Amino acid sequence: MLASNVDRWLWWDWIGRNTDLIWSSLREHVILTVAAVGIGLVIALPLGVAANRWRVLYAPIIGVTGVLFTIPSLAAFAFLLPYTGLTRTTALIPLVSYTLLILVRNIVAGLDAVPAEIKDAADGMGFSRARRLVRIELPLALPTIIAGIRIATVTIVGLAAVAGLLAIPSLGNLIYVGQNRPIRTAVTVGIALSIALAVTADLLLLGVQRLLTPWSRVRRERGS
Amino acid sequence: MNLIQEVLDWFGDADNWSGRRGVWHQLREHVRMSGVATLAACALALPPAVWLGHKRRFGSVAVNVSNVGRAIPSFAILVIGNEQFGLLEYPVIGSFTTFLALVALAVPPLVTNAYVAVAEVPDDLRDAARGMGMSEGEILRRVELPVAAPLLMAGVRTAAVQVVATATIAAFVGADGLGRFIIDGRAVNDQAEIFAGALLVALLSLLTEGGLALVQSAVTPRGLREADVPTGAEAAALAVAPVPTPDGRGSP
Numbered sequence: 071m072l073a074s075n076v077d078r079w080l081w082w083d084w085i086g087r088n089t090d091l092i093w094s095s096l097r098e099h100v101i102l103t104v105a106a107v108g109i110g111l112v113i114a115l116p117l118g119v120a121a122n123r124w125r126v127l128y129a130p131i132i133g134v135t136g137v138l139f140t141i142p143s144l145a146a147f148a149f150l151l152p153y154t155g156l157t158r159t160t161a162l163i164p165l166v167s168y169t170l171l172i173l174v175r176n177i178v179a180g181l182d183a184v185p186a187e188i189k190d191a192a193d194g195m196g197f198s199r200a201r202r203l204v205r206i207e208l209p210l211a212l213p214t215i216i217a218g219i220r221i222a223t224v225t226i227v228g229l230a231a232v233a234g235l236l237a238i239p240s241l242g243n244l245i246y247v248g249q250n251r252p253i254r255t256a257v258t259v260g261i262a263l264s265i266a267l268a269v270t271a272d273l274l275l276l277g278v279q280r281l282l283t284p285w286s287r288v289r290r291e292r293g294s
Numbered sequence: 295m296n297l298i299q300e301v302l303d304w305f306g307d308a309d310n311w312s313g314r315r316g317v318w319h320q321l322r323e324h325v326r327m328s329g330v331a332t333l334a335a336c337a338l339a340l341p342p343a344v345w346l347g348h349k350r351r352f353g354s355v356a357v358n359v360s361n362v363g364r365a366i367p368s369f370a371i372l373v374i375g376n377e378q379f380g381l382l383e384y385p386v387i388g389s390f391t392t393f394l395a396l397v398a399l400a401v402p403p404l405v406t407n408a409y410v411a412v413a414e415v416p417d418d419l420r421d422a423a424r425g426m427g428m429s430e431g432e433i434l435r436r437v438e439l440p441v442a443a444p445l446l447m448a449g450v451r452t453a454a455v456q457v458v459a460t461a462t463i464a465a466f467v468g469a470d471g472l473g474r475f476i477i478d479g480r481a482v483n484d485q486a487e488i489f490a491g492a493l494l495v496a497l498l499s500l501l502t503e504g505g506l507a508l509v510q511s512a513v514t515p516r517g518l519r520e521a522d523v524p525t526g527a528e529a530a531a532l533a534v535a536p537v538p539t540p541d542g543r544g545s546p
Contacts, residue, residue: 245370
């Protein structure tokens with residue numbers, strides 16, 4: 071009877087007895103995702119603004135972040151294990167580095183798309199370079215930047231699960247535990263929660279985008 | 295003894311290179327399963343995606359496929375496949391579970407990039423081709439595909455790099471490949487083996503990325519060489535960003 075229970079894809083009893091483990095895995099996964107995208111944004115924003123302003127910087131920045139993006143997550147976590155051990159830091163360093171390519175590219179694409187007439191108008195109104203960037207260019211680039219944040223977030227939710235394979239706490243760790251013990255239900259819960267988390271985060275960010283850029287909605291309602 | 299010395303010793307030990315568990319065997323396996331899966335995914339995904347791009351229909355489906363793919367943790371498919379198919383093996387493709395998981399991962403970026411690449415070919419070009427009396431098939435073969443080639447190849451590159459990365463994780467469900475060194479090293483807490491494995495995997499990924507970047511520039515028509523073709527590991531991210539979907543989101 072016990073054998074049949076561990077074989078079940080959904081064993082409610084196990085879920086009931088392990089809510090603490092499930093909650094802590096989910097919480098850790100959320101923390102990893104939010105921290106990775108947040109730190110990534112703090113690094114990517116100045117890089118993107120610089121690459122938009124000084125074109126020569128674009129190729130080297132994209133080159134370096136592209137190389138970082140190419141290194142498989144399992145290898146990246148493994149590199150850090152001897153130095154930072156089974157900590158959040160081990161998971162965070164690669165996750166942050168994966169967000170950079172996506173974020174920088176979208177920030178630059180967003181800033182590039184700001185029409186020259188609008189920038190000229192801002193200059194004519196006496197805006198300083200910095201004020202023009204903060205008040206005019208970044209808000210207009212916001213939809214593209216948030217699109218980048220959404221792609222980065224969904225990607226990081228998936229990659230943070232891989233950290234669980236090395237026993238770093240995350241939803242991936244549930245899948246790892248479920249595979250090893252074996253308890254199929256743990257696998258199901260881990261997978262279902264990470265997909266649910268990715269979809270929820272994506273929808274939340276879509277909502278944020280709509281709230282922050284009301285003008286794009288007005289334009290659409292006018293049917294242009 | 296410090297870690298770097300240990301890793302160098304690991305690479306210096308001939309036993310680690312030869313035999314069923316050696317570097318050469320695992321490298322061959324890694325390349326074989328990645329190559330077979332990527333080719334199969336191309337054969338499966340590219341024809342319909344290119345055709346839909348030519349027709350410019352079902353664009354939101356093509357774009358959203360990629361998003362759903364991104365949301366699924368890469369090894370979830372491996373674990374579920376492993377439960378369903380176990381050690382089922384076939385000639386050429388090897389482990390069915392690994393093959394299925396890798397193909398499933400490669401399809402979304404291929405579909406999205408191929409669709410966007412063909413659908414975004416400027417209307418002027420198509421009209422000019424039509425005006426010259428080309429048939430629909432000729433327009434696709436002689437105008438749309440050459441112009442779409444760089445972005446389409448960027449999708450192949452993204453897919454291949456993802457497949458190589460995920461083939462590493464396949465070691466977790468018992469497959470061979472370079473991931474074995476990381477997983478097995480982790481099991482016995484052998485830092486040198488873990489580090490050596492990670493190094494090999496990272497090198498293979500960078501080689502894949504670099505090699506396919508060369509292919510991408512080789513297939514770019516001469517007239518488009520100067521154009522700003524998206525590069526980098528995930529061209530899909532950029533390809534996806536500017537495509538408006540029916541619900542008005544600027545991106546997927």
